[in-house]
Amino acid sequence: MIDERLDRSLAVGATALCCLIAAAALIAFLRHASGVVTFPYELAAGEELLLRDAVQVFGGQPVYTDPNDIPFVISNYPPLFPALSSLLIPVLGVSLSATRIVATLSTLLCASLIGVLVYQGSRARLPGAVCGATFLGSIFVYQWGTWGRVDTTAILFSLLAILVLQRWEDWRGITLATLCCLLSLYTKQTQWAAPVAIFVWLLWRRQGRRAWGFIFLLGGVGGLVFLAVNALTSGEFFRHLVVYNVLPYSARAVLGYWRAFALTHAPMVGLGLVYAGLTLARRRPSLPVVYFAISSLLTVAVGRSGASSNYFLELIAVSLFLCGLLWGELEKREGYASFAVPAVIVAQLLWFRAFPRSPLAVWYDPLPSFGYTPQAADVGGCERIDRYVVDAEGQILTEGGGFVLRNGKDLYGSPWMLSALQETGLVDGALRELEEALAQRRFSLVILTWQSYPPRFLDAVWANYQRVDTVCCIFKYEVFVPG
Numbered sequence: 001m002i003d004e005r006l007d008r009s010l011a012v013g014a015t016a017l018c019c020l021i022a023a024a025a026l027i028a029f030l031r032h033a034s035g036v037v038t039f040p041y042e043l044a045a046g047e048e049l050l051l052r053d054a055v056q057v058f059g060g061q062p063v064y065t066d067p068n069d070i071p072f073v074i075s076n077y078p079p080l081f082p083a084l085s086s087l088l089i090p091v092l093g094v095s096l097s098a099t100r101i102v103a104t105l106s107t108l109l110c111a112s113l114i115g116v117l118v119y120q121g122s123r124a125r126l127p128g129a130v131c132g133a134t135f136l137g138s139i140f141v142y143q144w145g146t147w148g149r150v151d152t153t154a155i156l157f158s159l160l161a162i163l164v165l166q167r168w169e170d171w172r173g174i175t176l177a178t179l180c181c182l183l184s185l186y187t188k189q190t191q192w193a194a195p196v197a198i199f200v201w202l203l204w205r206r207q208g209r210r211a212w213g214f215i216f217l218l219g220g221v222g223g224l225v226f227l228a229v230n231a232l233t234s235g236e237f238f239r240h241l242v243v244y245n246v247l248p249y250s251a252r253a254v255l256g257y258w259r260a261f262a263l264t265h266a267p268m269v270g271l272g273l274v275y276a277g278l279t280l281a282r283r284r285p286s287l288p289v290v291y292f293a294i295s296s297l298l299t300v301a302v303g304r305s306g307a308s309s310n311y312f313l314e315l316i317a318v319s320l321f322l323c324g325l326l327w328g329e330l331e332k333r334e335g336y337a338s339f340a341v342p343a344v345i346v347a348q349l350l351w352f353r354a355f356p357r358s359p360l361a362v363w364y365d366p367l368p369s370f371g372y373t374p375q376a377a378d379v380g381g382c383e384r385i386d387r388y389v390v391d392a393e394g395q396i397l398t399e400g401g402g403f404v405l406r407n408g409k410d411l412y413g414s415p416w417m418l419s420a421l422q423e424t425g426l427v428d429g430a431l432r433e434l435e436e437a438l439a440q441r442r443f444s445l446v447i448l449t450w451q452s453y454p455p456r457f458l459d460a461v462w463a464n465y466q467r468v469d470t471v472c473c474i475f476k477y478e479v480f481v482p483g
Helices: 003-035 046-057 080-086 096-122 126-138 139-145 150-165 171-185 193-204 208-233 238-239 253-280 287-303 309-333 336-357 359-362 374-389 413-419 428-439 453-462
Strands: 395-398 443-448 465-472 475-482
Touching: 003 096, 003 126, 003 139, 003 336, 003 475, 046 080, 046 096, 046 453, 080 150, 096 126, 096 150, 126 139, 126 309, 126 336, 126 453, 139 150, 139 253, 139 309, 139 336, 150 171, 150 193, 171 193, 171 208, 193 208, 193 465, 208 238, 238 336, 253 287, 253 309, 253 336, 287 309, 336 359, 374 443, 374 465, 374 475, 413 428, 413 475, 428 443, 428 453, 443 453, 453 465
Parallel strands: 395 443
Antiparallel strands: 443 475, 465 475
16 A cells, blocks of 8 residues: 555656646747747758748749859758748748748647647547657757748648548548648658658558558659649759759768767657567557657768758657657556656756756757847847848848848858859859859858858958958858958
8 A cells, every 4th residue: 555655656746747847848948939930030051041932932933943043042942831931921021930930830739749649649648748848848849949940840741640640540541641741741852751651550550552552642642743843943843852952971970960869868769769669579569669760760861961950850759759658558557667757758858958068068069059049139230230231232142141031132042052062063153153243243242151152152252352340140240342
């Protein structure tokens, strides 16, 4: 009797503490999101390019054009995220808030879906709610989830695919799951974990007709849409999404990012592995477990040049899904083990908060803007750059493209992509045209921050322009005028 009371007390205490800390993580994320969404300037490279694509979609203008022609822009992603963001432009104007609101809402919906998936699989409401809030407390999700990037929107559709297929395992579920996977792939073309997991799981269950029906439907509909868009863009759709994304790969980068992920997320991944091990021991691998395995394998893509910790967001979501299922199962058993999952989640959430100040942080040192909540003082410096942009009478070249877009001017160049592709010969025309424009001082203003362009390009700036100001706007921006 005493042991039972002790077990119950431990479980209740661990659960109550877990709920309290998870609620704090949710509030912290919402406060951070509010600061990021309302901040009108870049926090991450690439945000301005997705906003530019949204502006193009809103205006009925082409998104995928030859990068060797003006405006020398490469659009890395499919059109769905810019299309969704463009719906907010009539309300918000040309603002990074549009893309950030879509990304933030997607992140919150991902957290909600984790809760729904856990409840669907275990009929346990509390574990689902806590695991969803824990997703928002993840240091990687906190850093990426509010930026105007495509990742959480793509993951949202992938989680929906898993949800509908677990709800309906007949052809209705297959059809809806296919639609969700298509939406995911047309948000981010590398979002293959859910489709592969669904196919493998159906084959494992000896449902070959449904497995191949899913693949043919996905490939058929997706392929037709791809061919149609590619034809409309004279082949540029394929080149932007595939050809220009074939970049150098580094196994060392994979190991480095996995080390950072393991150091930050080991407790939740450990719980996911425990649940996966239990199901495999029973020889009943579920769709969530297959999804977990495929998501883990596909993080190998983080070795591609330009990739970052955002490649782990889907694995984080799936890990928490398994954590919730494990928690729900142990709750039904009661006993001493029932408080283990909430206790580990408490440790995980506290570790997220402590990690930036721990000695192990040396192994994960992101950019200063990662997880940074902009303050009112940050706006002042950025407004100085705005004044330069407004006063400029001609074309403007800037690495922080949001400055020109929000002031109704044209964006030129994709700095990092043009630099990454310079050795391939695919963008020689763009680099040559930009260098000639700099040599002839056709740009009335040049603004550099990340120094992403090739060295010879930067040399052309220094040879033909003079620096008139250095401004701190989260990052250090250097302002040049012809001289």
